Amino acid sequence: MTERSKPTESFGAHDAIYDELLSAYYGLSTDRQRQLTASLLICLCHRIGSREEISRALAEARASLPDDTVR
Amino acid sequence: MNDVVPPGRFVENLFEFRPPPGLSQKESRKNVVIVGAGPIGLAAALELANHQVHSVVLDSRAAPSEGSKAICWSKRSLEIFDRIGIGDRAVEKGVTWQVGRTYHRDREIFNFNLLSDTGHKRPAFINLQQYYVEQFLTERATENSFVDLRFANRVVGIEEDPHSVTIEIETQSGSYRLRTDWLLACDGVRSSIRSMKGLEFEGEVFEERFLITDIEMRAEFPPERRFWFEPTFHNGQSALLHKQPDNIYRIDLQLGAGADPAKERRPDEVKRRIERVVGTSDFRIEWVSVYTFQCRRLAGFVHGRVLFAGDSAHVVSPFGARGGNGGLQDVDSLCWRLAAIVHGRAGPELMRAYDRERVFAADENIANSTRTTKFMTPADGWERIMRDQLLRLATHSEFARAWVNSGRLSVPCIYESAGADDAGLPAQSRPGAVAPDAPQGKGWLIDQLGVQPAVMGIGCEPPAIPGARAFRIEVNESVRSRYLGARDRAVYLVRPDQVIAARWAKHLPAGIEAEHSAIWKEP
Numbered sequence: 381m382t383e384r385s386k387p388t389e390s391f392g393a394h395d396a397i398y399d400e401l402l403s404a405y406y407g408l409s410t411d412r413q414r415q416l417t418a419s420l421l422i423c424l425c426h427r428i429g430s431r432e433e434i435s436r437a438l439a440e441a442r443a444s445l446p447d448d449t450v451r
Numbered sequence: 452m453n454d455v456v457p458p459g460r461f462v463e464n465l466f467e468f469r470p471p472p473g474l475s476q477k478e479s480r481k482n483v484v485i486v487g488a489g490p491i492g493l494a495a496a497l498e499l500a501n502h503q504v505h506s507v508v509l510d511s512r513a514a515p516s517e518g519s520k521a522i523c524w525s526k527r528s529l530e531i532f533d534r535i536g537i538g539d540r541a542v543e544k545g546v547t548w549q550v551g552r553t554y555h556r557d558r559e560i561f562n563f564n565l566l567s568d569t570g571h572k573r574p575a576f577i578n579l580q581q582y583y584v585e586q587f588l589t590e591r592a593t594e595n596s597f598v599d600l601r602f603a604n605r606v607v608g609i610e611e612d613p614h615s616v617t618i619e620i621e622t623q624s625g626s627y628r629l630r631t632d633w634l635l636a637c638d639g640v641r642s643s644i645r646s647m648k649g650l651e652f653e654g655e656v657f658e659e660r661f662l663i664t665d666i667e668m669r670a671e672f673p674p675e676r677r678f679w680f681e682p683t684f685h686n687g688q689s690a691l692l693h694k695q696p697d698n699i700y701r702i703d704l705q706l707g708a709g710a711d712p713a714k715e716r717r718p719d720e721v722k723r724r725i726e727r728v729v730g731t732s733d734f735r736i737e738w739v740s741v742y743t744f745q746c747r748r749l750a751g752f753v754h755g756r757v758l759f760a761g762d763s764a765h766v767v768s769p770f771g772a773r774g775g776n777g778g779l780q781d782v783d784s785l786c787w788r789l790a791a792i793v794h795g796r797a798g799p800e801l802m803r804a805y806d807r808e809r810v811f812a813a814d815e816n817i818a819n820s821t822r823t824t825k826f827m828t829p830a831d832g833w834e835r836i837m838r839d840q841l842l843r844l845a846t847h848s849e850f851a852r853a854w855v856n857s858g859r860l861s862v863p864c865i866y867e868s869a870g871a872d873d874a875g876l877p878a879q880s881r882p883g884a885v886a887p888d889a890p891q892g893k894g895w896l897i898d899q900l901g902v903q904p905a906v907m908g909i910g911c912e913p914p915a916i917p918g919a920r921a922f923r924i925e926v927n928e929s930v931r932s933r934y935l936g937a938r939d940r941a942v943y944l945v946r947p948d949q950v951i952a953a954r955w956a957k958h959l960p961a962g963i964e965a966e967h968s969a970i971w972k973e974p
Contacts, residue, residue: 414833414836415836415839415840418833418836418837418840418841419840419841419843419844421837422837422840422841422844422851422854423844423848426850426851426854
């Protein structure tokens with residue numbers, strides 16, 4: 381939450397991470413992209429470690445789905 | 452479970468029908484009638500006997516169960532077995548195992564050793580066919596004057612009023628009735644008492660079919676649990692191999708949702724599959740069944756004077772050994788309370804505490820077993836992608852091995868408790884947890900905790916309170932890590948089911964008498 385209140389300081393880092401996420405998926409078929417996403421999720425969850433943080437992230441992500449796909 | 456090759460190993464006459472007194476004269480009103488002489492019903496009768504409560508046990512069968520059914524008995528179950536007199540026999544006959552190996556395709560991805568934590572009287576698990584457990588329990592029940600065991604007595608009807616249940620029973624020599632204050636339904640997953648009451652399970656039923664079989668085979672397989680995801684010898688479905696006494700091996704094979712049970716049960720079909728698992732045709736099929744999983748329970752386990760325990764109350768998939776072991780823990784939570792009601796120490800409302808605790812436990816068991824089932828039989832799409840990727844990840848990322856779910860083995864749940872606590876004491880022995888065992892001289896702490904409440908002084912004298920046994924325990928490494936943590940002394944109050952009720956490390960022990968009487972009160 382503290383990062384969010386001071387976004388300007390880490391623009392560069394975000395951009396680089398975003399770029400890395402894109403690069404990792406270039407050239408992969410849709411199936412392989414989904415496989416990579418699955419593995420990446422598990423690795424990220426392991427690194428975050430906190431169930432609470434993960435639930436919060438999941439809720440934020442779900443809220444970003446376009447309205448017509450939210451059930 | 453049907454299509455059975457009978458095991459044929461049981462004591463002659465043990466399960467024989469003997470005409471009950473009710474056939475010739477009206478029987479006196481009973482305190483407790485138990486329906487079902489499986490492991491749960493018999494354990495309940497013997498535990499009630501420990502509390503000086505008489506019971507009649509009715510079972511429609513005149514033989515022990517067929518096939519080995521439940522095979523994995525947990526440390527907690529062995530502690531309960533000790534209390535009802537079959538612990539040594541079970542451990543002597545059973546196969547003690549501690550290593551579990553999990554494979555993906557034909558490669559081992561990880562293994563676990565359950566015995567990493569020493570200093571307990573009983574091992575983490577033994578494997579022992581259910582028919583042995585039933586035989587041992589039946590022998591104990593037969594020689595116990597508090598237990599009136601009646602085989603080939605079929606319950607065909609019940610009538611209830613607010614204070615009793617009247618049971619209609621059929622035998623080969625005629626019908627009779629029994630009236631009882633309490634009816635304990637331990638009659639399994641297809642409980643006839645549950646149907647008579649019109650009660651339904653709630654929860655998930657899984658479509659996936661599994662083949663379960665016990666084979667007799669002379670082999671050098673070590674006493675380990677082996678689980679395969681997508682083995683090459685079984686068309687990419689999952690497989691489990693587990694060793695039992697008498698050269699019997701349990702094999703579970705996932706067949707898929709579309710499998711035809713009639714075809715899969717055919718001996719030639721079963722034989723063909725098993726040959727591929729064990730790599731030989733030199734075995735004899737002892738028992739085979741095709742089944743689907745359920746992870747379901749009754750909404751409540753207490754219905755007036757009718758109480759449900761074991762599979763009649765809740766069912767889970769077998770990959771966590773949470774069925775039989777969960778049922779024995781029901782017995783643990785139920786019997787001392789029922790005894791207190793029968794002896795007039797507590798009112799019938801105390802049964803609500805049983806209901807609350809064991810519904811909570813059943814939900815934990817159901818959650819664990821549902822998650823395992825989803826992992827083992829993922830639905831097409833996202834579930835499948837996640838499962839397969841996790842397995843791939845596990846072969847090279849060590850952390851992911853712990854995420855692989857081939858069964859989360861039964862451990863007693865920790866009940867919610869409002870008992871007094873001290874934050875400096877270890878979490879594993881907090882109020883609501885089963886008192887952890889520890890060595891005591893040449894014996895064990897668990898054996899010092901009887902069926903009476905106990906007050907344990909650790910590094911100090913325990914206060915004497917009426918109705919509880921107070922004793923000081925030996926402080927050693929195990930006791931220090933399991934009971935003291937950062938403190939140098941403590942007092943623990945332990946319930947009759949060896950669950951910790953309250954504990955103190957400072958102000959020893961403020962309010963212990965109130966905590967002691969709270970054991971028998973439903974808040």
